[in-house]
Amino acid sequence: MITVENATKTFWTDSGQVVAIDDVSIDLAPGAITSIVGPSGSGKSTLARLVSLQERPDSGVVRVEGYNTASLDQRRLRAARRRIGVVGHEELLPQRTAAGNIAMPLEQAGIDGPQRRERVGKLLDLIGLTARGNALPADLTAGQRARVQIARALVGDPGLLLADDPTHGLDGDGAAGVLAVLDRARGELGSTVLVTTSDSTVARRIADDVALLVDGRVADSGSVLSLIQDPTSLVADALLPAIDTPDSLRARHDRIAEVVLIGFSAVGALLPEASGRFGTDVSVIGGGLTRVGETPVARFLLGVSGPQAESTLSWIRERGGVVKRPVRGPEGIAA
Structure with a gap:
């Protein structure tokens, strides 16, 4: 109009x-x-x-x-x-x-x-x-x-x-x-x-x-x-929950990534399924949940530890998660 x-x-x-x-x-x-x-x-x-x-x-x-x-x-x-x-x-x-x-x-x-x-x-x-x-x-x-x-x-x-x-x-x-x-x-x-x-x-x-x-x-x-x-x-x-996490928490994991998950199934089940599938420890170390209209949306800073840490993040991305800025934990080197 x-x-x-x-x-x-x-x-x-x-x-x-x-x-x-x-x-x-x-x-x-x-x-x-x-x-x-x-x-x-x-x-x-x-x-x-x-x-x-x-x-x-x-x-x-x-x-x-x-x-x-x-x-x-x-x-x-x-x-x-x-x-x-x-x-x-x-x-x-x-x-x-x-x-x-x-x-x-x-x-x-x-x-x-x-x-x-x-x-x-x-x-x-x-x-x-x-x-x-x-x-x-x-x-x-x-x-x-x-x-x-x-x-x-x-x-x-x-x-x-x-x-x-x-x-x-x-x-x-x-x-x-x-x-x-x-x-x-x-x-x-x-x-x-x-x-x-x-x-x-x-x-x-x-x-x-x-x-x-x-x-x-x-x-x-x-x-x-x-x-x-x-x-x-x-x-x-501007719309998603802010992430403010001390470096001491970031340094405890093999991989660090900011992940955005959209929808009930992704927010509720994707991370536990990824952890179980690859035998990794997936921890939420920052961020939070919100809603966009009626749709639940999560913006998390994840810490992933274990030999299959990178495969875990790739799988989350393949299932529709938005994975941003993945880095190695203590070294801070881009994955």
């Missing part, structure tokens, strides 16, 4: 010109959740404004349903903007209930009462707040208010839902509730969702596709599960 092609956006500050977005291209797959991750100042919010058609790039193209938005007149540009629901940081109106805040765009569009109530009721159910529809924002938690903001952005049935840093400032429960709603919007409404965030947990939990933005450029991109199987992926390093 929306593609960004070779977009560049610059700003002038007191210290000179700043290139916020530099030759960025992304393609948002219909019905998928795409996450743009990157540190503060990497250009995520600028890219969000370009995608939501609030700003135009200095060069490059933003296309909506194949149309170059730079060629649209103001009437058609406004119509294109209405196809994009934006979850930003606009506060809810304090004097209106949760249901009233969600209904506001429909009222402005002249939608009649019965239609408004039906649409608002469905969205209150989607965000899990049917029983709190008559509550004022002051009586809701921060996470609940964020879910109401998402419902308000969805009320016009947009083709794209754009959420700019939607979990910022929320506690764990609040963030989990927001991510669950974004996932339900994709699953139950068929929404295409774009999420920008500095928190890699967001991409790991709900994203189908991810792009890593660094200094205004796309440093790595692709489907999440394919990237975590790529030994060279920068995204994988």
Whole structure:
């Protein structure tokens, strides 16, 4: 539905010109959740404004349903903007209930009462707040208010839902509730969702596709599960559990390797089977378990000891494990 092609956006500050977005291209797959991750100042919010058609790039193209938005007149540009629901940081109106805040765009569009109530009721159910529809924002938690903001952005049935840093400032429960709603919007409404965030947990939990933005450029991109199987992926390093193991532990084994295992069978059974098959001692000396969506993923630093240590690692690789940087134990010589 929306593609960004070779977009560049610059700003002038007191210290000179700043290139916020530099030759960025992304393609948002219909019905998928795409996450743009990157540190503060990497250009995520600028890219969000370009995608939501609030700003135009200095060069490059933003296309909506194949149309170059730079060629649209103001009437058609406004119509294109209405196809994009934006979850930003606009506060809810304090004097209106949760249901009233969600209904506001429909009222402005002249939608009649019965239609408004039906649409608002469905969205209150989607965000899990049917029983709190008559509550004022002051009586809701921060996470609940964020879910109401998402419902308000969805009320016009947009083709794209754009959420700019939607979990910022929320506690764990609040963030989990927001991510669950974004996932339900994709699953139950068929929404295409774009999420920008500095928190890699967001991409790991709900994203189908991810792009890593660094200094205004796309440093790595692709489907999440394919990237975590790529030994060279920068995204994988950000999404998977960190490995921090003292050298004293590394030195006790004949081979050391970083291994990524994906799926229930691989995580649960592959290492014990490898150890039994080759008569080696396979020890987890670092890393941990996580989930990418509903798929369990392990990133372990393994210590393997025994005459068949190298064969053990080769067998794990043949069975779909991603084996990276295998080295000899005490010597530190590449195997």
